[in-house]
Amino acid sequence: MVSLNWVTTSGFAILAILCVCVFLGMRRMPSLAWLVATAVIATIETVFLANAQFETVSSNAVAVLTPLAYICFGEAIRAALGQRSRNWWLYGAVAVFTLAAVSLKLADVPFSYRTPVFQIACALALWDGIYRLAKLPTRSFIDHGLIGVVGGLFAIFIFRAVTYPFIYGPDVAYAVIRAGDIERATLMLSALLSAVAILLTLARIINGVIVAYRRRSELDSLTGLLNHQAFHQLASVAGKTGGSVIFCDIDHFKSINDRFGHSAGDKALCAFAELLRLSGYQTGRLGGEEFAVLVPGGSIAVAMIEADRLRKKFSDLRHANMPGDLRITASFGIAEYEAGAEPRQAFSKADAALYAAKSSGRNRVSVHQAESVKSAAA
Structure with a gap:
């Protein structure tokens, strides 16, 4: 029987290939480059999740790659919206929480106590994209969908950060938690929402290009008025x-x-x-x-x-x-x-x-x- 983790890995790999093809076919836009990076990092991350043979290495790799993937996703949103400014303070905060999560793992702190730090790092990485989309003066159907999907991901990480220390005690190993219904459900839902977020962002980028070409075809090149x-x-x-x-x-x-x-x-x-x-x-x-x-x-x-x-x-x-x-x-x-x-x-x-x-x-x-x-x- 094929593991669900390997199915997820295959799904992200297909998304990465799709994003690369669109990237190569659409003048190599920066927004698409960041989306390619998101999908590739997500694929590598799920490979580590699927291979739990080396638990310490896999855990630390996931702790680093997951926030990094969401940082790249936020950059894809920023570039797609045509915004230049970056929230460096937010990226710095994500880096601090990510480093803390890795340090706690190396110090052998129980999973239920160290996971809130990792979850907060992921939530912070997602916040940039949510904030940029929410601040748009006018939003399309795709924008509303993105806010809903990314907001759902954000809620999952906050839920895990708040509840896991109370649900699981310090003596419960991650192998037991991972086999439980809550962890399996949240992992599956976060993977699904992440894939949908990538697809919606890809759709928004393509739609933006189509709208830009249509507007360009309707406007006089010198004055910017209707032709x-x-x-x-x-x-x-x-x-x-x-x-x-x-x-x-x-x-x-x-x-x-x-x-x-x-x-x-x-x-x-x-x-x-x-x-x-x-x-x-x-x-x-x-x-x-x-x-x-x-x-x-x-x-x-x-x-x-x-x-x-x-x-x-x-x-x-x-x-x-x-x-x-x-x-x-x-x-x-x-x-x-x-x-x-x-x-x-x-x-x-x-x-x-x-x-x-x-x-x-x-x-x-x-x-x-x-x-x-x-x-x-x-």
């Missing part, structure tokens, strides 16, 4: 309350590039894009120096106020590598769409209003109303 395709897709969803569309264009942009270079032109584009982003509305770069803003639920009057505010702010900006008295301006065209209509149905009207604003002198806001276009000069 042409993504903005059109957004504007293809019918609005329940109607609203307005603002088209805007930097005036005489070609002359900026010709006089001051494309780098200066790019900075002007980014400055304008940042103003649009700070408006709080969905904004996209349609191409070149042309941008668009959706004002859902807003009337023409609201859109006019917002467009004129943006016009004045951009006109007041001073730009690097350009003369201090140079004023770069922008023109705006506004059109309204009705409730139940797609915002993109107003695009041609907003474009016509923008053309009217540029034709009538630039640096102004024009509004498309019925069959006419009305302009508000600067």
